[in-house]
Structure formats: structure tokens, C-alpha cells
Amino acid sequence: MSLSLLERVERFNYDYAEALNQRRFAEWPDFFAADHCDYRVLSRENHDADLPAPLLGCYTPGMVKDRVEMLIKDTLTYRHMYLRHYITNVRADTAADGVIVSRANLLVMQSDLEGNSSIYMVGRYEDVLAEIAGELKLRKRHVIVDSFSIDNMLAVPL
Amino acid sequence: MSLSLLERVERFNYDYAEALNQRRFAEWPDFFAADHCDYRVLSRENHDADLPAPLLGCYTPGMVKDRVEMLIKDTLTYRHMYLRHYITNVRADTAADGVIVSRANLLVMQSDLEGNSSIYMVGRYEDVLAEIAGELKLRKRHVIVDSFSIDNMLAVPL
Amino acid sequence: MSLSLLERVERFNYDYAEALNQRRFAEWPDFFAADHCDYRVLSRENHDADLPAPLLGCYTPGMVKDRVEMLIKDTLTYRHMYLRHYITNVRADTAADGVIVSRANLLVMQSDLEGNSSIYMVGRYEDVLAEIAGELKLRKRHVIVDSFSIDNMLAVPL
Numbered sequence: 001m002s003l004s005l006l007e008r009v010e011r012f013n014y015d016y017a018e019a020l021n022q023r024r025f026a027e028w029p030d031f032f033a034a035d036h037c038d039y040r041v042l043s044r045e046n047h048d049a050d051l052p053a054p055l056l057g058c059y060t061p062g063m064v065k066d067r068v069e070m071l072i073k074d075t076l077t078y079r080h081m082y083l084r085h086y087i088t089n090v091r092a093d094t095a096a097d098g099v100i101v102s103r104a105n106l107l108v109m110q111s112d113l114e115g116n117s118s119i120y121m122v123g124r125y126e127d128v129l130a131e132i133a134g135e136l137k138l139r140k141r142h143v144i145v146d147s148f149s150i151d152n153m154l155a156v157p158l
Numbered sequence: 159m160s161l162s163l164l165e166r167v168e169r170f171n172y173d174y175a176e177a178l179n180q181r182r183f184a185e186w187p188d189f190f191a192a193d194h195c196d197y198r199v200l201s202r203e204n205h206d207a208d209l210p211a212p213l214l215g216c217y218t219p220g221m222v223k224d225r226v227e228m229l230i231k232d233t234l235t236y237r238h239m240y241l242r243h244y245i246t247n248v249r250a251d252t253a254a255d256g257v258i259v260s261r262a263n264l265l266v267m268q269s270d271l272e273g274n275s276s277i278y279m280v281g282r283y284e285d286v287l288a289e290i291a292g293e294l295k296l297r298k299r300h301v302i303v304d305s306f307s308i309d310n311m312l313a314v315p316l
Numbered sequence: 317m318s319l320s321l322l323e324r325v326e327r328f329n330y331d332y333a334e335a336l337n338q339r340r341f342a343e344w345p346d347f348f349a350a351d352h353c354d355y356r357v358l359s360r361e362n363h364d365a366d367l368p369a370p371l372l373g374c375y376t377p378g379m380v381k382d383r384v385e386m387l388i389k390d391t392l393t394y395r396h397m398y399l400r401h402y403i404t405n406v407r408a409d410t411a412a413d414g415v416i417v418s419r420a421n422l423l424v425m426q427s428d429l430e431g432n433s434s435i436y437m438v439g440r441y442e443d444v445l446a447e448i449a450g451e452l453k454l455r456k457r458h459v460i461v462d463s464f465s466i467d468n469m470l471a472v473p474l
Contacts, residue, residue, distance in 0.1 A: 003162070004323065011249060013247075017263075018261075082304045088244075088404050089333060105400055107423075109277070109304070112305075113203060117304065119433045122400055122425045146400055147398070240438075242440070267435070267462070269360075270463075275463040
């Protein structure tokens with residue numbers, strides 16, 4: 001079974017979402033290229049005004065690993081919620097230099113153990129992916145957030 | 159026009175959703191294999207803890223038919239709401255024995271006749287499909303729910 | 317890279333959503349066929365009861381252009397919100413006369429500048445597209461709404 005480029009990028013995103021939603025945080029760094037990394041969470045307001053200051057940024061693979069270290073050890077104190085990523089509107093194009101430029105919309109819902117759900121985050125991904133040894137890897141993931149549950153949004157990767 | 163495997167599974171899910179959202183409940187059993195059926199609704203908490211007790215289960219095609227009998231006759235007393243299924247993050251793989259293993263995320267919104275919408279259900283599908291006489295049919299659909307509007311969630315199939 | 321018909325229709329929808337979400341309203345008329353236009357917003361209740369009166373309708377390309385004129389000039393007084401379209405469950409079929417009949421589910425979230433998100437609109441698209449000079453264009457877009465934030469839903473196109 002061969003997948004189209006779009007199907008491959010979608011699959012990449014859905015595997016990424018599942019790893020986060022199932023709290024397999026140790027897998028998160030593997031979604032990024034080993035030699036390059038630019039993961040940022042930016043507010044839509046700042047992004048649209050060309051104000052580059054992110055809410056959070058990881059600029060090296062080491063920073064990405066550090067980011068989830070505490071989550072893997074589960075020593076961070078924050079309210080555990082079930083999260084679920086709905087990734088839609090996925091678009092992917094191959095750029096002149098062979099990298100894949102992709103965008104998608106992201107809706108994350110949170111649910112507590114009493115069975116109540118609410119909106120956790122509304123936003124989008126702006127990504128650059130490269131194929132490395134036959135696998136897609138993120139060279140850049142900018143998460144542009146329209147809104148967020150500010151009390152715990154930055155506790156886990158988006 | 160030939161569809162990829164993923165496109166076929168997506169189409170199957172979207173047709174399924176439309177049948178339910180348009181209250182064509184008599185069609186629901188036709189989405190399942192005639193010789194085999196395993197439809198369950200499970201809480202994410204129980205599922206993750208390997209506690210197999212479902213909130214609801216249909217284990218034979220006859221049980222599936224029984225499940226919607228009252229809905230078709232519309233004799234069940236419950237609050238009618240407009241429902242809409244948003245199915246995203248669809249993944250599909252062919253297993254060694256030829257069946258299709260598929261997963262997807264599911265968000266169901268409910269709307270009342272006054273035009274107010276709210277979250278009805280947050281969760282995911284874990285499915286096994288088989289191609290029977292050229293058509294995809296469910297051999298298994300487990301609906302793992304993160305949360306739900308408990309007052310009427312089990313009135314209609316998910 | 318060649319796209320499947322479904323991928324082309326999805327891409328069309330996602331480009332359309334981005335233009336609206338980024339407030340590039342001047343582009344909106346270009347998504348419609350230059351010689352034919354049928355854009356309507358209808359309530360699900362009326363649509364299901366075969367009551368054809370729309371909440372809003374544009375029946376010529378000129379009406380479509382007029383519709384966004386005030387938005388382009390930004391002279392309309394209404395509360396600005398960030399909007400985001402989640403388009404899912406996209407299906408597309410080629411009809412006997414060569415046009416493409418397509419349906420999709422649509423969830424629009426709104427976010428204010430304080431970072432609060434809420435449901436803006438729940439509904440679906442019922443579309444007819446034609447390929448004109450190599451590009452897909454809408455000949456018909458009916459937006460069937462289950463519910464909506466009535467105070468400002470009709471200010472911007474859906």
C-alpha cells in the first residue's frame with residue numbers, strides 16, 4: 001500500500017497526536033529531526049503582528065528532550081486531564097529544496113475524570129518536515145494558538 | 159475513480175456518521191458484518207486500566223438490530239437533539255489476515271432547536287473492518303469515550 | 317505530485333477556510349464560478365422540513381462580491397473574533413454531467429482576544445463544484461447550520 005504525500009503527512013500528525021494523547025511523552029522527541037529543531041508555541045495575536053516572541057520555544061533537539069523529561073518521570077505537579085487532538089484541514093506541499101511545508105488546524109479537547117469535556121486549545125500548526133531515512137521528521141513546528149486554557153496549556157507539548 | 163484504502167475507510171466512516179446524524183437508524187446494522195459483530199462503548203478510564211466492562215455492548219448482528227429497533231419506531235422517550243459527528247485522525251492498515259485495522263478520533267456536537275450547541279461526546283473509534291462482496295463492513299467497533307453527556311449518550315448509537 | 321479528486325476538494329475547502337480565517341475577504345468571490353453562484357445559509361430545521369427560505373442567500377456572482385464589500389473596507393460594526401474552520405467528513409463524487417458533488421461537516425470555533433474560545437457554528441456544507449480552467453470553483457455552497465452564535469454569525473461568510 002503506497003500513501004500519497006498528503007496521506008503520509010496526515011499519518012505523521014495522527015501518530016504524533018496519539019503519542020501525546022496516550023501520554024507516551026518519551027516518543028515526542030522522535031518526531032523531530034535529530035539535527036535540527038524549531039518548536040514554538042505562539043499566540044495568534046503576536047504571530048499576526050509579526051511579533052516573534054513565543055510563549056514557549058525549543059530550538060535544539062536537546063531542548064525538546066528536556067521539555068518532556070519531567071513529564072516522562074511524571075514529577076511535574078499539574079492537573080491531569082485527558083486530552084484529545086483533532087487535526088483537520090491538513091495541507092502539504094513539497095518545496096524547491098525538497099522539504100515538505102505543511103499546515104493544519106488543531107482543536108484539543110480536555111476531559112476530566114468526572115466525564116466533563118471542554119475546549120483546551122484552538123489553533124493551527126505551521127510545519128516543515130523532511131524525509132530522513134524513509135521517515136518524516138519535523139524540522140519546524142510552530143503552534144499558533146487562537147486561545148488556550150492558560151492554567152495548564154504549556155505543561156504538555158501540543 | 160479509484161480510492162486509496164484510507165479514502166475508502168474515511169468514506170465508510172462519513173457515510174456511517176451521516177446515517178446516524180440524519181436519524182436513518184434502520185441503516186445502522188448494515189454497516190456491520192452480517193456474520194460477526196462486536197460493538198462496544200467503553201470509558202477511556204476503564205479501557206486504559208484494562209477493565210473490559212463496557213458501558214454498552216452488542217455482540218451479535220441480532221443485538222445490533224435490536225439496539226436500533228426502538229429508535230426506528232421512535233417510541234423511546236428521550237430528548238431529541240441534533241447530533242453531528244466530526245471524525246478526524248483516521249488511520250487504516252491492512253493486517254496479515256487481510257482485515258483492516260483502523261482508528262479515528264470522534265467529536266460529537268449536539269444542538270437543540272433553540273440553536274445552542276454543546277459538546278456531546280469526546281472519544282475515539284478502534285475498529286476492524288472487512289471487505290465483504292466489495293463493501294467495507296465493521297467486524298468490530300469499540301467507541302472509547304473520554305467523556306459524554308451521560309443523560310442521553312447511550313440513547314443513540316455512536 | 318498528483319492529487320486524488322478527494323484530495324483536491326479537501327484542499328479547495330482548506331484554502332477557502334484559511335482565506336476566511338485570515339480575513340482575506342477579497343479572495344472569497346474567487347472561490348465561486350464566475351458565471352454561476354448559489355451561496356445560501358440555511359437552518360437545519362428548515363432544510364429538513366423542505367422549507368427553502370435561507371437565512372441568507374447570494375444568487376449571482378455580483379451578490380457574492382457585494383456580500384464581502386463592507387468586510388473588505390472593514391466599515392461594518394461588529395465584534396471581531398478570531399474564527400477557525402474545522403472541515404471534516406469530506407466526501408466528493410463526480411456526477412454524470414461532470415460536476416463534483418461534495419459534502420462536508422463544518423465546526424467553527426471563535427476566540428476572543430482574552431484567549432477564550434467557544435463554539436461559533438455547527439453545521440455542514442452541501443456543495444457543487446466545477447473544474448474551470450484547471451481550478452475548482454463553487455457553483456453551489458449551501459451551509460446547513462445546526463446552530464450558530466446568532467449575534468454575529470451572518471457578519472462574515474461561512
